[in-house]
Amino acid sequence: MTSIMTPAGLSECAGPAREHEGRVAIVTGSTSGIGLGIAEALAACGAAVVLNGFGPEVEIEATCRRLAEAHAVPVRHDDANMLEPGEIACLVERTARAFGPCDILVNNAGIQHVAPIEDFPPERWDAVLAINLSATFHATRAVLPRMKERRFGRIINVASAHGLVASPFKSAYVAAKHGVVGLTKVVALETAESGVTCNAVCPGYVxxxxxxxxxxxxxxxxxxxxxxxxxxxxxxxxxxxxxATVEEVAATAAFLCSAAAASITGTALPVDGGWTAH
Missing domain, CATH: 1.10.1200 (Non-ribosomal Peptide Synthetase Peptidyl Carrier Protein; Chain A)
Known part of the structure; x- marks a missing residue:
């Protein structure tokens, strides 16, 4: 299912508050929770937004309509499955056809499973790694060529405090989020002279x-x-x-997309109430 909403009128916002006017943002895993909060923060800055994720169709349609009307931006939903690399590539291409090339990519989609290692189902390990880590790689790979061509891009990876420290019984999640932090650093180094930045946000409990x-x-x-x-x-x-609140995490992500954060790249920024200060 794919839906698109266009704004009914022009926004009253202007200046820095709308600094992403004309930009295009893809936020994966954004039909609820942190992802939706980040999508709304970017829409408030003037970006056209592509939501991604699952849920009741009527609720997703209502969310698209609400964001479009509240922030006077185009909003689209795409139900690409983050388990499938081919669908991730198609998500990026459908976005380009609808709104233009992706300027801001927020890799937020994630799942969790909790069990001791000896009882951890291998299929759950594979799924957690696929959605939390591999999907981040595939989406980044798909958007980078056009970002480099236009010499602008913002990639935000929603990692976790568990990308910096560990907890028992979360082997797949901790491994995946540590991998996301490492991938963030590699992408930042490879794009350092291209106008593209890549950072990880590491929330604690939200x-x-x-x-x-x-x-x-x-x-x-x-x-x-x-x-x-x-x-x-x-x-x-x-x-x-x-x-932490969704709004706090969303504001952090939005800042990392801003012009003021142009020299911030390769970071893993905790929003965790001091958890990783231990």
Whole structure:
């Protein structure tokens, strides 16, 4: 399913707030949560946005319409499967045909599986690596030639605090996110003189509907109050003892896409309440 929405009128925003006017952004895994927050932040800066991800068609259509009307930008949804390299390449080509070549790529799509290594299903390992790491490579590979030709590009890889430190029972996720941080550095070095930057954002625990449901499930499973689950499980390693917000992560990503961040490349920037300061 592919949908496209165009704005009904002109935006009242001007100046730096609309510095991505005329730019084209692809945000993978963006029909909810962090990805959607980043897409909205880029739309607010004037970029045409391609959403990617799964969900009820009526909800995705409503999201496209809301972003287009709120920010006066074209918004498109593409349901390319991030497990398939061919579909990722087609996502980039369909974007170019609809809006023009991709100027901003946000690699956000990701999945998780938790289990001890000896019990970790090999097929889940393969899937986590494919979506969290390999899809980042395939999408980056697809957009780079045109970014280099135009001497402008911003690649933001949504890694994780788990791209910098480890936790038990998350072997595939930790391996993939460490790989994303390494890939970020390689891309930054290879594009250093081309006008393209590549950075990783490394969130700690972020309050999203998915995390809210996980808190509720853990509380029910262990017979504990949700507040205790949050304190002892989710935020045990996060010194601020609060969840980061989607808006905080989105604002960080948007800054890294800005002209002010033109000399920032190859970084892994934590948004983790001090987790990785331990």
């Amino acid at each position: 309050w999203t509907p998915l995390v809210a449901s996980q808190v509720a499930q853990q509380a029910a499973a262990h017979g504990l109050p949700e507040e205790e689950v949050v304190r002892k499980v989710f935020l045990a390693e996060q010194p601020t003892r609060r969840f």
